[in-house]
Amino acid sequence: MLDISQEPGKMGKDSFDVAVIGGGIMGSCAAYSLAKAGKSTVLIDKYALPHFKGSSGGFSRITRRANFGIPELTPIMDDSFRLWEEISQKAHEELINPAxxxxxxxxxxxxxxxxxxxxxxxxxxxxxxxxxxxxxxxxxxxxxxxxxxxxxAGVLKADRCLIAVQKLFREVGGRVLDGWPVVGVEAGEPWTKISGPRGVVKARWLVLCPGPWANHVLQHLGVYLPLxxxxxxxxxxxxxxxxxxxxxxxxxxxxxxxxxxxxxxxxxxxxxxxxxxxxxxxxxxxxxxxxxxxxxxxxxxxxxxxxxxxxxxxxxxYTLTPDEEFILDRHPRHRNIMYAVGFSGTGFKIAPVIGEVLTSMVQGKAPKHDVSAFSAERFKKSTAVKSKY
Ligand SMILES: Cc1cc2nc3c(=O)[nH]c(=O)nc-3n(C[C@H](O)[C@H](O)[C@H](O)COP(=O)(O)OP(=O)(O)OC[C@H]3O[C@@H](n4cnc5c(N)ncnc54)[C@H](O)[C@@H]3O)c2cc1C
Missing domain, CATH: 3.30.9.10 (D-Amino Acid Oxidase, subunit A, domain 2)
Structure with missing residues (x-):
C-alpha cells in the first residue's frame, strides 16, 4: 500500500506537488515540463509505459505550420518546433524528419x-x-x-518522442506509477487524493490528460464535455x-x-x-x-x-470535440484540477507547448500563449454536453 500519512506541506514518498493522469504524449510532456520547473511530479498511467493503446501509439505524426484550425493555434504550432528541437537535443536523438x-x-x-x-x-x-x-x-x-x-513541415517519430519525453521526465526526478488505473479522485485542498489498485496518492494539483478515456475520468469529477x-x-x-x-x-x-x-x-x-x-x-x-x-x-x-x-x-x-479544437481548462469548482483533452487527431505536434501551458497554470502564471479560445466555456450551450459514456 502507498503511504499518504504525511502532513500537508511535507512531501512524502506518496505525496507530490502534481499528479498527472495519462502517460500519452500530452501527459508525458506536461509531467516533464512540471518536473523541469521544480515541481515534484508523478505520472500515472493505467498501463505499463510506454504503451501504444491510446492515441499516441505508432511510429509517425505530421508536424506543420499550415494551420487548419483557429488562428490562436498558429503560434502554438510554431513554438512546438522549438520545443521538439530542444527535446531532441536533450535526448541526443533526431526526433523530427523534415518532410x-x-x-x-x-x-x-x-x-x-x-x-x-x-x-x-x-x-x-x-x-x-x-x-x-x-x-x-x-x-x-x-x-x-x-x-x-x-x-x-516534418514527421515526428512518435514512438521515439514518447519514450524520449518519459526518459527525460525520469532524469529530472519525475516518478512514474504505471500499470495503475485510477479508479477514484477525491478533490480537495490542499490535497487531492487519487486512488488506484495499490493505494492512494495525494497531490496539490491534478492534471488530467486521459486521451480517449477523458469522459470516463472527467465524469467522475462532475465535468461533462461533448467529447x-x-x-x-x-x-x-x-x-x-x-x-x-x-x-x-x-x-x-x-x-x-x-x-x-x-x-x-x-x-x-x-x-x-x-x-x-x-x-x-x-x-x-x-x-x-x-x-x-x-x-x-x-x-x-x-x-x-x-x-x-x-x-x-x-x-x-481520436478524441473529437464538436469544433475539432482541443479543450484546455480548469475544473469549474476545484481550481487545482486542470485538464487537456479532445485533441481531435491533431494534438501530437503541440504536446510540448500544452505541457508548458499547464505548467504555467499550476504555477499561477499567465501562460506564454493565450489559450482562452480553447476553454470549455465555448460548449456551455452545447446540447451534446452529456456524453453517452
Ligand atoms: C491515426 C492517427 C493519426 C494522427 N496523426 C497526427 C498527426 O499527424 N499529427 C498530430 O499532431 N497528431 C496526430 N494525431 C493525434 C495525436 O496522436 C493525439 O492528439 C495525441 O496522441 C493525444 O495524446 P493524449 O496524451 O491526449 O492521449 P493518449 O495517448 O491516448 O494518452 C492518454 C493516456 O491516459 C491513460 N489513462 C486513461 N485513463 C486512465 C486512468 N483511469 N488511469 C490511468 N491512466 C489513464 C491511458 O492509458 C493513456 O496512456 C493522430 C492520431 C491518430 C489516432
Missing amino acids: PMLVVGKDRQAVSKMAESVEATGYKPVWLSVQQTNSKYKSKFTDDYYIFEDPT RSVRTTSMYCRNEQFPLSSFVDCTTGSYFYALPAMEHPGHIKMGLHDGVEMDPNQSHEVDLAGLRQKSLSYFKAFFPDLAEQYAFEQLCY
Missing part, C-alpha cells in the same frame, strides 16, 4: 488561409500549379484544385515513387492525409481523418471496412501508382 507537406483543396479561401498561417510564422508557402504537382507527385489532380507546399472517442486506422501502402512529403486534401470536412512511412521504406501511411465511435474500454472492435474503402478509393483515384491494397494498418483513437 514538406503538400496541401490541396478545391476551396480557394480555405487553402489560402492555411498558406497564410505559414506566412504568419515568417516562412514562405510554395504555391504549385496542378501540372507541377501532378508531375512531381505522380498525382491526378484536376484544374479546380489550389495547391501549395508547407516547406517547414467523442472514435476508432480510426492508418493504412500502409506500397508506393516507391511518392516523394518524402506529407499530404492533405482539405476539400471535404474529413480530410484525407498521407505521410512517408519512414520506418517502412517504400510505403506511405495514409488514411481519412474520421472514425467510428468506440468506447476505449469496450472489448470488441468496431467495423472499419467503410473507412478503409473510402481511403483506398480516394488514394487510388488521385495517386494511381499506389498499390491496390494496403500491406498493413495501425489502429488508433
